[in-house]
Amino acid sequence: MFHIESFGWNDIGYNFLVGGDGDAYEGRGWKKEGAHTLGYNRNSIGVCFIGTFINEPPPANQIAAFHHLMEVGVQNGFLTKDYKVLAAKQLSATLSPGEAFYRVIKTWKHWSPHP
Template structure:
């Protein structure tokens, strides 16, 4: 078992996109880094995207790369095997370890917010944030991802930040996190 864990860690480390510290981008763990299966169908979005929609996964939090990889893989399996989707629904997932995990990424249409999937990235913070905020490292990684998206031309310069609850009948991204993002400069009240 120890040999497997060492091999998995080496594979994960080689699949990390070397962006941390460069251009204010967070460390992004590629799909191969967390073991994603190929998407059954790919539809591409028009870039730059005009909306970023924040969600939470309503799962236990993760604080290490190993825990976060396990959570992302589990969410992927649920979305594909139970929901019958082509792939994981989110564009990115942000772990409590401070890493960002690539879901469908910047360019592929996701399955996170009905009616907005073709014009938004859906970013889920791993955990449940109704009563408490994510750890600072997780919030900082989210902020860096958004800033990086604008700098790289993936997000429109004046994109609109929303919580999932503003568009559909959900409590996502949790009350505490929703109240937090309302204080961020790109948040808008009406889509």
């Protein structure tokens, strides 16, 4: 509702959202440019993890859903097999994804310290 009501958009800015229930939800999808990170929307997929992860990372099923989503993206040609994962805080002045989650993301195979 934030993107639609506050910004007047007709859709959310993220391409996908991943819930604590372990499901991935389609926002703008694979084929439509997102509106999630100014200056980085054109050549990226924005994935929002639903929740606040300052003190605790997301549950394992939520993280697994993200990785499965990325596998689907690679299998269907939407992502290259050497895709990079970056956290929002690496690209803009934000606390997202939360410090506890950021520590986890930095251990992932596809995480990149540089855009």
